[in-house]
Amino acid sequence: MSMVTDVLGQHRAFMAKGRELCMAQPWRERAFYENWLGQMYYFVAQSTRLIPFAAAHFDTDHEASFRRCLDHAKEEAGHEQQVINDLRALGRRIEEFEELPSTYLMHQGQFHLISRVHPASFFGISLYMEGLSLAAGQEICDAVLPAHGRAAASFLICHTQEDEQHTAQAISQVKQLPADAQVAVVRSMRLAHFCFSGMFDGVRQMAAPIPVAA
Numbered sequence: 001m002s003m004v005t006d007v008l009g010q011h012r013a014f015m016a017k018g019r020e021l022c023m024a025q026p027w028r029e030r031a032f033y034e035n036w037l038g039q040m041y042y043f044v045a046q047s048t049r050l051i052p053f054a055a056a057h058f059d060t061d062h063e064a065s066f067r068r069c070l071d072h073a074k075e076e077a078g079h080e081q082q083v084i085n086d087l088r089a090l091g092r093r094i095e096e097f098e099e100l101p102s103t104y105l106m107h108q109g110q111f112h113l114i115s116r117v118h119p120a121s122f123f124g125i126s127l128y129m130e131g132l133s134l135a136a137g138q139e140i141c142d143a144v145l146p147a148h149g150r151a152a153a154s155f156l157i158c159h160t161q162e163d164e165q166h167t168a169q170a171i172s173q174v175k176q177l178p179a180d181a182q183v184a185v186v187r188s189m190r191l192a193h194f195c196f197s198g199m200f201d202g203v204r205q206m207a208a209p210i211p212v213a214a
Ligand SMILES: [Fe+2]
Pocket: 075, 076, 079, 159
């Protein structure tokens, strides 16, 4: 493909859409927040596996990407436990929540892109999630902390501390990759946004089930 992929421009566009999506959610509602945490558990439990999976798919000619994934895997290890702890602080257990199809697609779609399209796909979802923590994380915390307490927000607090330079560095690294890898990165971002949006829809429905007519 000879077309130049504008990874930075695409990322900015997805951040604007993603921020709008996050800001439209009822974070102060307890049932919504609990159900969202439940879905994040299912996502993070798999994303911690997804990163070393991506690492293993990079050949020796992609050494920088391979190492970047290894470093990232160490940073993310055990983060699903934060969600378990937050749910416990709210008196809930993960067994009480069922994984939504959109959540399942959010991780399994990425396993597919990594193994079948390009291992660099992983940088797409990574840039999407990390970018959103910068674009919306603080405002989500400002809604969640007063409503549900600090003890129930360790996952959000931890993921609001991402630094801006890290994302800028990641984008400039992606821009060094071959064209087919950059196309895969954008494809992954698009899938991440589609699934994250579907996850919110599902969470709101679970939090306020449609009453069955008598
Ligand atoms: Fe994390």
